[in-house]
Amino acid sequence: MFKKTTNTPVIAAATALLLVTAGCTATGTGKSGSANAEAEALAEQLVFAADGFYQDQPTQEGTTGRVRLTQDETQKICSAVARNGKRIDAQTAEKVRSLALASIKYPEGGIKLGDWKKGRELAWSGFGFRTAHNPDKHETREPGATCYNCHQLATDRTGGSIGPSLTGFGKQRGTGEEVLKYAYDMIYNPHASFPCTNMPRFGANGLLTEQQIADVMAYLLDPESLVNK
Structure with missing residues (x-):
């Protein structure tokens, strides 16, 4: 029996590959559930027990690749929703929304816009948090x-x-208190507004600092920003 883990993102991909490789032998036999279970068990074996992935790879946040593969509560809930192939129900959505709201930390002194020019550089940059053979070095570039x-x-x-599209975002919405809070929440943890969204949780997961969030918000909302021209 394979060791049970909660590290499911890579398992899901490996399972899908195994099912395709095995062919559609379960189609029409009523055994698709059993086939899925067997594929998931084999995927766990290949990924974890057989060291099919370099899980000890150090990451920029000071942990390892294995820690990145471990789902938190929100990810577990949303993965279950995706597996069911149905729209998220109201009770589950409220659970995800509550977890998101509890994670959001607001700046002391209130939400303020930063430097839109710095925000522009951030918005158009995909640098950061890549590992493997050529890891991003955060000490040389944010x-x-x-x-x-x-x-x-x-x-x-x-x-x-x-x-x-976010073109004209600030021009259309202004920079009122409610708009500032909405934009901040969306960047920090978008599940607060859209449970089980695919958008990353930039603030909650420590991908962007408080100042970086303020700068990105400025790029979206500042009347002088190119977004609003």
Whole structure:
């Protein structure tokens, strides 16, 4: 019997590969659940017991690759929702939202905008937290926010389309207290507004500092920012 773990992100990918490799032998036999269970068990064996992945790889946050693979409560809940293939129900959504709200720490003195030019550099940077053979060295360059990977931002450059366009974000919404709080919460822990979203928890996971969040917010909201021109 394989040792049970809670480290499921890589297992999920390995399981999918194993199921494809094995073919659709369970189709129409009523044994798909059993096939999935066997594939998950084999995936655990390959990933953890057989050291199929370099789990001792040091990470910039001072832990290891194995720690990164260990899901927290929010990830476990959202993974279960994804496996079921259904929309998140109201009770589960409220649980995820409550966990998110409890994680958010607000700046002393209130939420304020930083430097939009620094925010621009952060928003268009994908640097940081990569390991393996060529790890990102945070002591020589600060991690970016990778906003461009999912969002269109200012029109002088081309961003992604996975998430909604943020062009004109501040021009449309202003910089009132409610808007500042919404933007801060979305960057810090977006599950507070959209339970089980795919957007990273930049503040809650320590990917961005308080000042970096303020700078990215300025890029989105400051009237002088290219986002709002």
